[in-house]
Amino acid sequence: MSTKEKILDLAEFYIQHYGYNGFSYNDISTSLGVKNAAVHYHFPRKEELIQEVLRKARVQFDLLAREAETLDKTHLEKVRRFLKIYDNNLTRDNRVCLIGALATDLYTLPAGLGHHLNVLVVAMKSWLAEVLLQGKEQGEFDFDGTADQRAGVICSGMAGALQMARILNNDEYYKIKSQLLNDIIK
Amino acid sequence: MSTKEKILDLAEFYIQHYGYNGFSYNDISTSLGVKNAAVHYHFPRKEELIQEVLRKARVQFDLLAREAETLDKTHLEKVRRFLKIYDNNLTRDNRVCLIGALATDLYTLPAGLGHHLNVLVVAMKSWLAEVLLQGKEQGEFDFDGTADQRAGVICSGMAGALQMARILNNDEYYKIKSQLLNDIIK
């Protein structure tokens, strides 16, 4: 893996672990065994670094959506694949989700990043809403409210669940997740 | 209001608006028209300041719980009173909730604060679970899963909703909130 890719992975880790204002170029460079200026060489400003982290997250979500399209037979399987994103955050050092982490720091972020964050959230939430809608039409799901509303409840609930897990314990996360799933199946 | 109280209110605002690492003693002092050392006079270290913000939040929640006990006739009214806490965060400058804000910064916080945050979350969640349980036993509510699970879904969903509102729009918050309420009534 190139230094540039390692920087991106470390930046993502630090954002999800400590928040946007909780890490520095020095944290990344010393983790990597290079100098702070080497990080600036690849990403001149912190804004560019975070923007690239968000772009990469969007690319990875698009990949997940394509995998769901080709590999998953039921809509429930697609939803489970989606929720695994959050599981991975929990199991990898109790990260909170990228969106939740950046949302709480939003008003301290360089101006351009809000838009990129919005694009990511809209992509994920609207994909989930579409899966829920089709699953309901085909009798696979049963839930109250619109698919859009239900997608909002799930996205915000999962983001919050990762935060609760930190304060209470990991089991709290799984309890919330299973209940959110139950609420669309019954 | 005393300078000390004003400092506490400003600290709470800054945490919810910018996160723990997104504000400084200077931000507070210049907002107040005093010097940074004056803030250190009242709260020598940032840890003491945040601890006091959390203690105050717990006191205010206890007050809400007592008001609910004396003023609210139905369990639904109690839940609505509880959810109004989140409404107030939204309407006052799109704050995220104190718990969500500090959860994403948790691993950068002075060591002692995790415990105080845990105490606040346990108090709020267990109170809500008890209201939900009694409301269900008396036929006022109808929901799947345990009251504890449902309380977890509501707490994490509301925390996440405030974060989503920042990225999408305030209407997203109200859509999530109404759906979470719907899920316990039906």
Add this chain to the structure above:
DNA sequence: AAATATACTTACTTATTAATAAGTAAGCTA
């Protein structure tokens, strides 16, 4: 009237931040 406490200010320290300028070694390219 003298001593003490409260609520600050002045002035500072030490450490860290994002960012930049200038230099360098290795490799590729014409």
Add this chain to the structure above:
DNA sequence: TAGCTTACTTATTAATAAGTAAGTATATTT
């Protein structure tokens, strides 16, 4: 082989961070 690019390092900057020691004005107590 001369020039250019890549991927850095060295060294520094201006700004900001939390925190502190010592001084001062005002009010309260003795």
